[in-house]
Amino acid sequence: MGTLTDLITLLVDFVTSHAQILGIWVAAFFTLCIYSFLYRDNPFYRFAEHLFVGLSVGFGIVISIHQGLIPFAWDPFWEAVTKREFMGLLKLIPIAIGLLFFARLIPKYSWLIRYPIAILIGIGAGRAIPNVMDAFIFRQVHGTLTPFGKIHAGELGFFAIFGAILMLVGVICTLTYFFFSIEHRGVVGRISKVGIIFLMVGFGSAFGNTVMGRVSLLIQRVDFLLSDWLRLI
Amino acid sequence: MLEKLMSIDRRIVFILVAIAVIIPTLLNVRFPITVSQPTRSVYDFIDELPPDSTILMAFDYGPSSLAELEPMAAAVLRHCFSKNVRVIGMTLLNVGARLGDRVMSQTSAEMGAVDGEDYVFLGFRPGGISVILGMGTAIDSVFSADYRGKPLSEIPMMQDVKNYDHIALVLDLASSGTPSTWIAYINTKYKQQVAAGVTGVMVSELYPFIQSGQLVGLMPGLLGAAEYETLIDTPEKATAGMSVQSFVHLLIFVLVVVGNVAFFIQRRRAQ
């Protein structure tokens, strides 16, 4: 028994004192496991993929409990119970409603989770209306039209005037393209065709930026393998 | 010949991509970076803040976009610490909790910034919009303690920072739709200045908010990070990364051209 404890202690000491270098090797191993997918699907990739799903859910559970449930539900509950304050006890209502999510585990009562979901959805929908209207409609329309005030005041140069007109034309044409209530024929058809041109340039620019984003991720992984793991740089 | 070119195994393309990354990385190539206006605007805004101002940085990204946003976070933090601008870190994404903590403690150690005085990391709270709105009333109504469990009332720099009234700028480093959420819920209601640093995938969609003044500025992916590194004159990982990036972009450009030329020759022959 004594030797087994000693062995475990020795192993643990070794692992803890070499945690950093072990970490780099483990990270490199899993990096290569995932890259093996480029050749074809294989057990190493599937091993890494499934382990990853489990770890990330486990991470999510821990963080959500420690940084969500404990400060928002457990702490107020504990305070209310120990201090016996009436106002504190009011917080037990949302906590109880939240607990209804556990009804998902009992098929007979699983309909009870509609209560918390309905409240969350109601809150989301209610506050979306004024804020979305203000930020994404009024302010965006305002942004489209402000340059014309400046044009009128003679503050803009030739290129800026051209840009302002182009922007207005682009916004109207794109919106027309998304306006499905009337058939896209004749003048409307031509306007929406211009809308497509703007959309295509927009999507093209998004594609160009996406390439940059994806390649950045690859560069970082290669940098890790070459410099942290193999120490070639 | 043409047929062969059109139907090469995609793994050959994969190898070309790998070579285009590995060789320039080994050679440590560096190109100068041209700074774009949206990034410069973020820099100027922070640079003009009086010392002891406070900004809030939201680390709303996960490991999948770490490569783009961590160098950006590090560059902005360096700038803030060197200007004595205080930084509150937090995140709306659970994975951001560890990532934010990591980059804040690493950069602060490098720059000699003190936890609780020059910066604080509050960690994660679930709830998205309600977290954002709750902090508008009182930050401590959402974050009663920092990531390490220290109550906000005991943190020196939080004594005079209670809500958005005391925050000069919210900078969202994001890999999902959070910048528009910050814009919709605090820029309009609390008149809070918002800036964003985002992954390449999201850059294009946020441009309308720059023109409308709802975003102070925008840092585009790894390029944004490299631009910021150039502005603070500390070329680091992002600058190196963008130089390597150049070769892959050139490769993809060549691939597109070759693919199209082959396509048109084939189409003409068919006609």
Add this chain to the structure above:
Amino acid sequence: MRRQVPLILCFLFGIVMMLVEFSPHPVSEGLRAEVIEWDLIIGPFALVIGVVTLVHTHWIRIRRRVEHWQYSYLVFIGMIVMVAFGLPMGPKNGGNELPKWLEWFKWFKGPENEVFVWFFDNVQVPMEATMFSLLAFFIASASYRAFRARTLEATLLLAAAVIVMIGNAPIGDVLWNELSPVGENIPSTARQWILDNPNLSSRRGIILGVSLGVISQSIRIIFGIERSYLGGGD
């Protein structure tokens, strides 16, 4: 009880939240703060749904012996490892003393909750980062095979993509400044023009369209016309 009450709750909370957003009165401000708190308290419990769904899916895979079912055990192992190491002390890197009942478990000890953080830093982060970096290879391959100037629209898309790509790469400006007798930094200037002008207009059109959709959908939800969130059954 099963459908009416949720619909009424959704209506009440929706209307209250909408109205208090407009009013700066102290009473409505208080109400607003209260609703926000309810949202914050109820929200985290939704975690249950996600975990139950995932566990259920993989449990079924194991029970039905679907192809590669053995790997589903790995999902459980990963989850258990993180929860077992993370839950007792949480993600906090110190400050908290270890609970007494755990002291026998030697490698929990230390100033930091090292194991949990170690697994995140060295297993979860590299795997997720690598998984998404695979897309760099696929996007390159797709560009070669499918990115064709077949029509006017496709040509515009391709041209914009190429200009932005070259404008983003620092080498674009370097080569231009070396080789071209006219202009400086033209590639990055062209990229910026595309983003600032045609891209901006089309994105704004999309934002306006989507926002109108969000508002009408929100109204439908509040008034119980849209009720798909209730799920099936009675």
